[in-house]
Amino acid sequence: MQRIGVFVCHCGTNIAATVDVSKVAEAAKHEPGVVYAVDYTYMCSENGQNLIAQAIKDYGLTAIVVCSCSPRMHEATFRAVAEKAGINPFMVEIANIREQCSWVHKDMEEGTPKAITLMKTAVAKVNLDSPLQEGESTVTKRALVIGGGIAGIQTALDIADAGYKVDIVEKLPSIGGRMSQLDKTFPTLDCSSCILTPRMTEVNQNPNIRIFTYSEVTDVSGFVGNFTVQITKHSRSVRAEDCTGCGICTSKCPSRKTPNEFNRGLDTRPAIYIPFAQAIPNVPVIDKEHCIHFKTGKCGICSKVCPSHAVDYELKDEIIEEKYGAIVVATGFDMIDLHKFGELGYGVSKDVVSSIELERLMNAAGPTSGHLERMSDHKQPKEMVFIQCVGSRCAPDDRRGKTYCSKICCMYTAKQAILIKDHYPDTNIHVFYIDVRTPGKNFDEFYRRAVEQYGVDYIKGNVGKVTPLPNGKLHVHGVDLLDQKDVEIDADMVVLAGAIEPNPDIRKLATMLTLSIDNNNFLNEAHAKLRPVEAATAGVFMSGVVQGPKDIPETVAQAGAAAIKVVGLLAKDKLKTNPCIAEPDELYCNGCSVCANVCPYGAITYVDKEIRDHGLRETRRIASVNSALCKGCGACSVACPSGAMNLKGFTNRQIMAEVDTVCQ
Amino acid sequence: MQELINRAKELLADGTVVRVLGWKKGDLPYNPEPHIFTSAQELEKDFIYNGFCGANLSKYMIAATKLEGKTLVFLKPCDTFSFNQLIKEHQVNRDNAYIIGVGCKGKLDHRKFAAMGLGDIAEISGIELSDACDRIHVKTIYGEEKDIDYRDVMLERCFFCKTKEHQIFDEKLLDSKDTVAEGADRFEEVRKIEAMTPAERYAFFRSELSKCIRCNACRNVCPACNCRHCVFDNTKYDTAQKANADTFEENMFHIIRAFHVAGRCTDCGECSRVCPQNIPLHLFNRKFILDADDLYGEFQAGSDTTTPGPLTAYTLHDVEPAAGLERSRG
Numbered sequence: 001m002q003r004i005g006v007f008v009c010h011c012g013t014n015i016a017a018t019v020d021v022s023k024v025a026e027a028a029k030h031e032p033g034v035v036y037a038v039d040y041t042y043m044c045s046e047n048g049q050n051l052i053a054q055a056i057k058d059y060g061l062t063a064i065v066v067c068s069c070s071p072r073m074h075e076a077t078f079r080a081v082a083e084k085a086g087i088n089p090f091m092v093e094i095a096n097i098r099e100q101c102s103w104v105h106k107d108m109e110e111g112t113p114k115a116i117t118l119m120k121t122a123v124a125k126v127n128l129d130s131p132l133q134e135g136e137s138t139v140t141k142r143a144l145v146i147g148g149g150i151a152g153i154q155t156a157l158d159i160a161d162a163g164y165k166v167d168i169v170e171k172l173p174s175i176g177g178r179m180s181q182l183d184k185t186f187p188t189l190d191c192s193s194c195i196l197t198p199r200m201t202e203v204n205q206n207p208n209i210r211i212f213t214y215s216e217v218t219d220v221s222g223f224v225g226n227f228t229v230q231i232t233k234h235s236r237s238v239r240a241e242d243c244t245g246c247g248i249c250t251s252k253c254p255s256r257k258t259p260n261e262f263n264r265g266l267d268t269r270p271a272i273y274i275p276f277a278q279a280i281p282n283v284p285v286i287d288k289e290h291c292i293h294f295k296t297g298k299c300g301i302c303s304k305v306c307p308s309h310a311v312d313y314e315l316k317d318e319i320i321e322e323k324y325g326a327i328v329v330a331t332g333f334d335m336i337d338l339h340k341f342g343e344l345g346y347g348v349s350k351d352v353v354s355s356i357e358l359e360r361l362m363n364a365a366g367p368t369s370g371h372l373e374r375m376s377d378h379k380q381p382k383e384m385v386f387i388q389c390v391g392s393r394c395a396p397d398d399r400r401g402k403t404y405c406s407k408i409c410c411m412y413t414a415k416q417a418i419l420i421k422d423h424y425p426d427t428n429i430h431v432f433y434i435d436v437r438t439p440g441k442n443f444d445e446f447y448r449r450a451v452e453q454y455g456v457d458y459i460k461g462n463v464g465k466v467t468p469l470p471n472g473k474l475h476v477h478g479v480d481l482l483d484q485k486d487v488e489i490d491a492d493m494v495v496l497a498g499a500i501e502p503n504p505d506i507r508k509l510a511t512m513l514t515l516s517i518d519n520n521n522f523l524n525e526a527h528a529k530l531r532p533v534e535a536a537t538a539g540v541f542m543s544g545v546v547q548g549p550k551d552i553p554e555t556v557a558q559a560g561a562a563a564i565k566v567v568g569l570l571a572k573d574k575l576k577t578n579p580c581i582a583e584p585d586e587l588y589c590n591g592c593s594v595c596a597n598v599c600p601y602g603a604i605t606y607v608d609k610e611i612r613d614h615g616l617r618e619t620r621r622i623a624s625v626n627s628a629l630c631k632g633c634g635a636c637s638v639a640c641p642s643g644a645m646n647l648k649g650f651t652n653r654q655i656m657a658e659v660d661t662v663c664q
Numbered sequence: 665m666q667e668l669i670n671r672a673k674e675l676l677a678d679g680t681v682v683r684v685l686g687w688k689k690g691d692l693p694y695n696p697e698p699h700i701f702t703s704a705q706e707l708e709k710d711f712i713y714n715g716f717c718g719a720n721l722s723k724y725m726i727a728a729t730k731l732e733g734k735t736l737v738f739l740k741p742c743d744t745f746s747f748n749q750l751i752k753e754h755q756v757n758r759d760n761a762y763i764i765g766v767g768c769k770g771k772l773d774h775r776k777f778a779a780m781g782l783g784d785i786a787e788i789s790g791i792e793l794s795d796a797c798d799r800i801h802v803k804t805i806y807g808e809e810k811d812i813d814y815r816d817v818m819l820e821r822c823f824f825c826k827t828k829e830h831q832i833f834d835e836k837l838l839d840s841k842d843t844v845a846e847g848a849d850r851f852e853e854v855r856k857i858e859a860m861t862p863a864e865r866y867a868f869f870r871s872e873l874s875k876c877i878r879c880n881a882c883r884n885v886c887p888a889c890n891c892r893h894c895v896f897d898n899t900k901y902d903t904a905q906k907a908n909a910d911t912f913e914e915n916m917f918h919i920i921r922a923f924h925v926a927g928r929c930t931d932c933g934e935c936s937r938v939c940p941q942n943i944p945l946h947l948f949n950r951k952f953i954l955d956a957d958d959l960y961g962e963f964q965a966g967s968d969t970t971t972p973g974p975l976t977a978y979t980l981h982d983v984e985p986a987a988g989l990e991r992s993r994g
Contacts, residue, residue, distance in 0.1 A: 511980060585900065590892040592753040597976040606754075618730075621754055639976060641924040642891035643901040652901050 002091075002127050005036040005061040006119060007052055009043035009068035011098055016041075018102040018111035024067060027116045031123045035059050044074045049081045056085035063091040063129055065122040067115065069098040072527070088131035090579065090649055095122035117662060124657040132579035132648055137628055139225035139575060140325040143566045144169065146217055146509065147330035149177020151544025151555045153199050155328050158563030160208035164570045167322065168203065169231055170213045171505065174279035175200055177332055181262065181356065183363040185552055186415040187446035193365070197278045204280045214285055218319070220327070220512040221602055223629060224539030225575045227324045235315040237286035238272075242310035245282035249302035249311060250274060258290045260367070264357045266375065267367035272302045272311075277365060286311075326539050326566040327513065329523060330559070331506050333545035335498040336391045340400040344387060344496055345466035350375040351474055352466060352494045355386075355409065358416055372420060374493055377472060380424060381492035385476045386413050387463045388433040391499035402499045402520055407549035409497035410437045414450040416495070421454040430457045430489055432478050440551070459487060466494050502546050513540050514600050522548050533562040541565050580649035581630035582637060584623040587613050588644035591621035595636035595645050603629035604636060665713045665792055667837055668738065668766065672711070673704045675736055681762050682733035685724055687717040693785045694774045698724055700735075713738065715791035715800075718771035718819060720932050722746035722756075723887040729760035737761060740768040741840065742821075744831040745930035745966030746887035751832075752969050753928070755890050765830030767793055767838035770814070770822035775942065777802070777817055782810060790814065793838050818843065821933030821946070824850035831967060850931070854950045873915035875941040882918075882935040882945055888925035888965075895920075922948035927956055927973035930966040959983045 006028035010016035021039040028037035036059045042048050043066055055061060064087075066078045071094040079089035097115040105111040143159050145152045148170030156166040168175065180200075182192035203209050212231055219230035238249075253270035260269040262276050271291040274284050292299035293313055303311040335356050338346040345352035351374045353361065364370035373380055388409055394401030410433070417429045436458065438444040450456045463478035473490040480487045502521040510517045515535045516524040523542045526534040533541050543562040544555045569575075584595075586609065596604040607624045610617065623636075623645065637645040643652050672684045688699030688710045698719050701707045720743045728735040739747060744765065750756040772791060777783050782802050790800040791814075800817065803809045828840035849855075857865060883889045883896075895901050896917060922929075931953060935945040956963060960974035960982065 507980065511978075588891075588893050588898065588900070590755070590890060592755065592890070594753075594976050597972050598978070600978070641895070642893060643895040643898050644892075656901065 002033045002063045002129075003035045003059065003061050004031075004033045004123060004126055005052070005055050005059060005064045006031075006034055006038075006123065007043050007048075007055075007064060007066045007068075008037070008039035008097075008119070009048070009066065010039060010041045011069060011102075012041065015068070015098050015102040015115075018105050018108055019097055019115040020108050020112040021067075021115075023112055024097070024115050024119055028065075028119055028123065031120055033063075033127050034123060036061065043068050044077055049077070052078070052081050053085040056082065056087060062087060063093075063126045065093045065095055065119065065126050067095040067097045067119050067122070070094075070096050070100075090132040091126065091129050093122040093126040093129065095119045120664075121658045121661045124661040125654045128651065128654045128657055129649070134579050135577040135627060136574045137223075137225055137577050139570060139572055140227070140323045141165065141570050142167070142322070142324050143326045143328065143570065144217075144227070144229055144322070144324040145328045145330055145543075147177070147332055147503075147544070147546070148172075148175030148211065148213065149330065149332045149544065150179045150196060150199070150552060151332065151546075151559045152177070152328070152330035153196075153203050154556045154559035155330060155543045155563045155566070156203055156209050157199065157206065158560050159566050159570075160206045162563070162567040163208070164567060165208050165210075167210045167212060167231075167324075169215050169217055170211065171216050172275065173214045173236070173283075173285040174275045174281070175203065175211060175213060176276070176279070178334070178356075179552060180276060180278070181264070181359060181363075183359045183366075184415060184419060186411045187440075187442045189415065189419070193278060200278065200280045211280070213281060217509065217512065222323075223601065223631065224537075225325045225569070225572075226628070227327055227539065229322055229324055229327070231320050231322065233318040233320065235317050236283060237288070237291075237311065237313055237315050238284050239310045239312055239315065240281060240283045242308045243283045243306075244308055244310075245274070245284075246307065247274065247284070248305050248307065250284055252301050252305045254299065254301060255290055255292050258287060263360045263367045264354070266357060266360055286313075326541065326569050328541045328543055328562050328566060329506070329509065329513070329515070329535070329546055330543040330562075331503045331509065331546050333500045333502055333549075336402070336501050338390060338496055338498045341390055341496065343465050344390065344463065345468060345474060345494060346496060349466075349468040349474060349494075351381075351468075351472075351492065352496065355412060355416065355495055355497045358495050362416070362419060372424065379492070382427055383473075383489065383491045384420065384427055384429045384493045384495065385463070385466075385474075385489055385491040386417065386429065386431040386495045386497065387466075388413060388431065388497045389499075390496040392497075393434060402501065404499075404520060404549065405437065406497075406500045407437070408500070408551050410435075411440070411443055411446070411551065413495075413497055414438075414447045414456075417450050417456040418446075418454055421450075421456065428457070429454075430459055430476075430491075432459050432461055432463050434460075434462070461487065500545065500549055506546060513537055515540060522546065533558055533565055539569065577628065578632050580632040580647060581627055582625045582632065582634070583646050583648055584625060585644045585646065586611055586620075586622050588642050589620075589622040589640075590642055590644070591623070592641070594639045594641065595623055598635045598639045599630075600633065600635065601629050601631055603631075665711075665794070668713055668764070669707050669711050671764065671835075671837060672701070672707055672736055675762065676702075676704060676707075680734060681736040683728070683731070683735050684711075685721050685728055685735055685737040687712050687719065687721075687738075693788050694772075694777070700724075700728065713766065713793065715770070715772040715814075716774070718934075718937055720746055720885075720887060720934050722750055723885070723890065725756045725761055726750065726890060729757040731760070734760050734762050736764065738764050738766045739830065739833070740766055740771075741828050741830050742768075742826060742930070742932050744833065745826070745964070746932050747966070748831050748969045749928060749930055749966035750887060750890065752966075752971075753890065763830075763833045763835075765833035765836040767836075767840040768828065768843075769793055769841035770818045770825070770843035772814075772817050773819040773937075780810075780812065780817075782808070782812070793841075815843075819933070819937060821931075821936070824848050826931070826964070832969070851950060851954050853944070853947055854954050857947065857951070870912075870915065872943050873918055875943055876915065876918065877941060878914065878917065879940060881938045881940060883921060885934045885938045886921075886925065887930070887932065887934070888928045889921070895924075918943075918945060918948060922952060925949065926952040927963070927975035928965050929953065930964070955988075959987060 008021045008025045025037040025039040082092045083089040095118040142165040145156045145168045159166045215233040218232045222228045253272045255271035259265035272286045288294040360366040391401035392406040438447045461479040461481040465477045467475040476489040478487045541562040543559040603626045611620045634647045675681045684701040687696040689712045690696045694716045784805045786805045787803040822843045823845040929949040956974045
C-alpha cells in the first residue's frame with residue numbers, strides 16, 4: 001500500500017476563490033492510502049516546495065498528489081521536489097483543479113465537489129503508480145531545415161554560425177523563396193533582392209551548410225536527436241558539377257511557352273531554365289513536362305549546344321538518407337487562388353492582378369522590366385483600384401476565403417501605392433479597405449505618408465463587383481461606409497490583396513513529422529505563448545509563415561529563435577527519454593499486429609519468443625516496443641483488443657481506476 | 665458429400681495432411697458439430713456435410729495449424745473471409761493448412777423449423793448440396809410429415825450471401841447455388857435502426873440485450889474474437905468486474921465486443937446463429953461495417969490477407985473526427 005500525501009494549492013485566489021481548498025484537503029484524508037493532506041497558498045513557491053519535501057520525510061510518503069494547476073505548468077517542479085526528497089519522480093500525480101476546475105466554474109457549489117472528484121481520481125491513479133526510470137539517447141549533431149526561403153536561410157545561417165552542420169532542402173530549383181519575388185520591402189523601401197541575395201550567397205558559401213534544391217523530404221523516422229530523413233533529389237537533367245551556368249541552353253531552347261512561375265505566369269520561360277538571375281545554384285533545370293525531348297524523344301538542342309556537356313537526359317532522381325538531431329520546418333506560404341473571386345474580375349480580365357503579380361510588374365527583373373503596364377494593352381494605368389482583404393477575414397462559413405487576417409497586406413499595399421505614386425505621380429490610386437492595420441515600428445507613419453504625402457485615396461468599404469467594360473476599362477462598384485454611399489470607379493487596373501496561406505505541402509510533411517496543424521494548415525506550436533517556435537513533436541521547430549502570417553523582420557526574428565532552440569538541442573550530448581512508454585504484457589499478447597499498424601512512430605515490432613504460461617511452454621509471436629522510438633502516445637494500448645499493451649505511468653488499470661472514481 | 669469423404673481419405677492416405685477438420689454427425693439430425701477426424705474409418709462413419717453445417721471452421725484452425733503436420737479444412741465461401749482475416753492477424757499458419765473450398769447452397773436455421781412446428785426432426789431429406797435445392801421433406805418424432813420450401817428455413821444471413829466464390833483455397837469441391845434474395849440489402853435492418861429516435865434505439869437494444877445470459881457463445885464462435893485472454897476475463901484490466909456493475913454494464917459486453925471486432929468482422933453471422941437467446945448480434949457488426957464503409961470507403965474484411973483494416977491504418981484521406989460527429993447527428 002502506498003503512503004500518499006495530498007497537497008492542495010490555493011494559487012492565491014485563482015483556485016481558492018471557487019474551490020474550498022480546506023474541504024478538498026479534508027476529503028483527501030479519507031481516501032485509501034492517504035496519510036497526510038494539507039492546503040497551502042502557493043505550492044509552487046519555495047515555501048510550498050519545502051512543505052512537500054518535509055511531509056515526504058516526516059510521514060514516510062511513497063507517493064504524492066498535488067492539486068494545483070495544469071501539469072504542463074508545474075509537474076516538472078513537483079517531480080523535482082519529490083526526487084530531492086527521496087521518492088521516485090514518477091510517483092507524483094497532478095490533479096488539475098485550476099484550468100479544469102476553478103477557472104471554468106463560477107462558484108464553490110460547483111467548484112469544490114469537482115475539485116474533490118479530481119483529487120480522488122488522482123489518488124486512485126497514484127495508488128497504482130510504480131517507480132519509473134528515465135533512459136538516455138544520443139544526439140546527431142546536424143540539423144535539417146525544410147524550406148529555402150528567408151526563414152529557412154536565416155535559420156540555417158544562425159545554426160551554422162554556432163558551429164553545427166545544417167542541410168537545407170528546397171523543393172524549387174533555387175533557394176530564395178517568396179522574398180526573391182518581391183520588388184521593395186516596407187517600410188524602408190529597400191530592394192528585396194538586394195538584401196536577400198547576400199544572405200543566399202552566404203548560405204551557399206558557408207562550409208557548414210549543404211543545400212539540396214529541387215529536392216523533397218519523402219520520409220522521416222526516428223525521434224528527437226535521432227531523426228532519419230529520406231531526401232529525394234529530383235533530377236535536373238543537368239549535371240551540376242559540369243554546368244558553368246552560362247545559360248546558352250536556356251536561350252536556345254525551342255520550347256518557350258511554359259508560364260513562368262517566378263513571374264507568376266505573367267510571361268513565359270523555356271523548358272530548360274534558371275528561375276531568376278541570382279538563383280542558387282546557378283544551374284538550369286529541365287521541366288520534363290514541357291521539354292520536347294522528354295515528350296517526343298526528339299529535339300536535344302540543349303544537350304548539343306552545352307559547351308561543357310552537362311545536359312544528361314538519363315539522370316535519375318536520387319534518394320539520399322541522412323541523420324539529423326533537429327528539424328526546422330520553414331515551408332512558407334503562397335497567395336490563395338483568386339480565381340474563386342470571379343466577381344472581382346480575376347481570371348476574367350488580364351488587368352485584374354494579384355498583389356504579388358503587381359510585385360513582378362513593378363520589378364526591374366520582371367516581365368515588363370519594371371514598367372508598370374496593363375497586361376491587356378501594355379498601356380500605363382492612370383486609374384488604379386486596390387482591394388484589400390480578398391479572402392482574408394472572411395466569415396467562418398465562407399468557403400472561398402480564410403477567417404484570419406493575412407497581416408502583411410495593409411503594409412504592402414501602402415508600399416505599392418507609394419512606389420507607383422513615386423514613379424508615376426499622375427496615377428490616381430483608390431484603396432478599398434475594411435480596416436488599415438499598421439502595428440509595427442514605423443508602420444503607421446509609413447501608411448500616413450501614403451495618405452498625406454502621396455494623396456492615396458483610402459475608401460473604407462468593400463467592392464461588390466468589377467466589370468470589364470468594352471472600352472477596356474474596369475468598372476469598379478463599391479461602397480463607402482463612412483459616407484454611406486455607393487462608389488463607382490472606371491479603373492485601368494485592379495489589384496487584389498489576396499489572403500496568404502501555408503504551402504499546401506505542409507499537410508504531407510506534418511503527417512511525416514507527426515506535427516499538429518490547425519484548420520488553416522498553420523502549424524500548431526507546443527505552447528502558443530511560451531514555446532512559439534517549438535512543435536509539439538520534440539526536436540521539430542518552425543520558422544516563418546508556416547506558423548502564422550508574418551512579415552520579413554518577424555520571420556527573421558523567428559528564424560533566429562528556432563535556430564537557438566536547435567543549437568540548444570544539438571549542444572547536448574545526451575537526452576533524457578520519457579519513461580512513460582508502451583509495454584506489452586507477453587502473456588496476454590496474441591500477436592495480431594494491430595498495435596504495430598496504429599503506431600505512428602514505427603516503434604513496435606514482433607518477435608518470436610518462448611513464453612511460459614501456466615505450465616505451457618511455447619514459442620509465440622509477440623509485440624516488442626523499441627523504447628527509443630516509443631513516444632508514449634498510447635495509440636497501441638487503445639487499439640489492443642486484449643488489453644495486453646500498457647502505457648507505463650498510464651496503465652489500463654490506472655485509467656479504469658480513474659474512470660471508476662469519476663463514476664462513483 | 666461422399667466426394668468430400670473420398671478426397672479427405674486420399675489426402676490422409678498420401679500423407680498430404682495428418683488430420684481433417686470437418687463436421688461430424690450430431691446426436692440429432694440437425695446438430696452436426698465441428699470435429700477433427702484422423703482416420704478413414706472415422707470419416708466414413710461420422711463425417712457429414714449438409715444444410716445444417718453452418719459452423720464456420722476457420723477459428724478452429726488457430727489451434728489446428730499450431731499442431732505438427734498439415735490440417736485439411738473444409739471451408740464454405742463465407743468462411744474463407746474469416747480464414748484470410750486470421751492470416752492477416754497472424755493467428756493461423758497458412759503453411760499448415762490444406763483448404764478445400766466446398767460449395768454451399770445456403771445453410772438452414774433450425775429455429776425456423778421450430779417456428780413451423782417442425783423442430784423435433786426425426787428424418788429429413790433434401791438438405792444435401794447435391795439435392796435439387798428447392799424442397800425439403802421433414803418427418804418429426806411425432807410422425808408428422810411435411811414438404812417445405814428450402815428458402816423458408818434458410819438462415820437469414822444466406823439471403824445476403826456476400827459471394828459464392830472462395831477467397832482462399834487449395835482446391836474446390838462441389839458447386840454452389842445462388843441464394844441471394846432479389847433486391848437484398850444487408851444493411852436494411854441497420855437503416856431501420858438508424859432511423860429510430862435515440863430513445864427508441866436505446867429501448868430496442870436494451871430489450872434485445874436484456875435477453876443475454878452471458879453464455880459467451882458469440883465470443884467463443886467469433887473468428888475475430890481470437891484474443892489469448894479476453895479483456896472481460898483479464899483481471900489486470902479491471903474491466904471484468906466493471907461489466908458486472910449493473911445490468912446495463914452487462915449489456916455493454918456486446919457493445920464493447922462489437923467495437924473490438926470493428927474493421928475485422930467479416931460479417932460471417934456466426935454470432936447470431938449460435939446465440940441461444942436469439943439476439944440479432946450481427947446488427948451491431950453490420951452497423952459498424954456500414955459506418956466504416958461510409959467514412960473510409962467500402963471494405964470487406966478478409967477479402968485478402970494484407971490490406972490493413974480501416975480502423976488500424978492511417979491515410980491522408982482519413983475523415984476528420986468531426987465527420988463521425990456530424991454523421992451521428994444525422
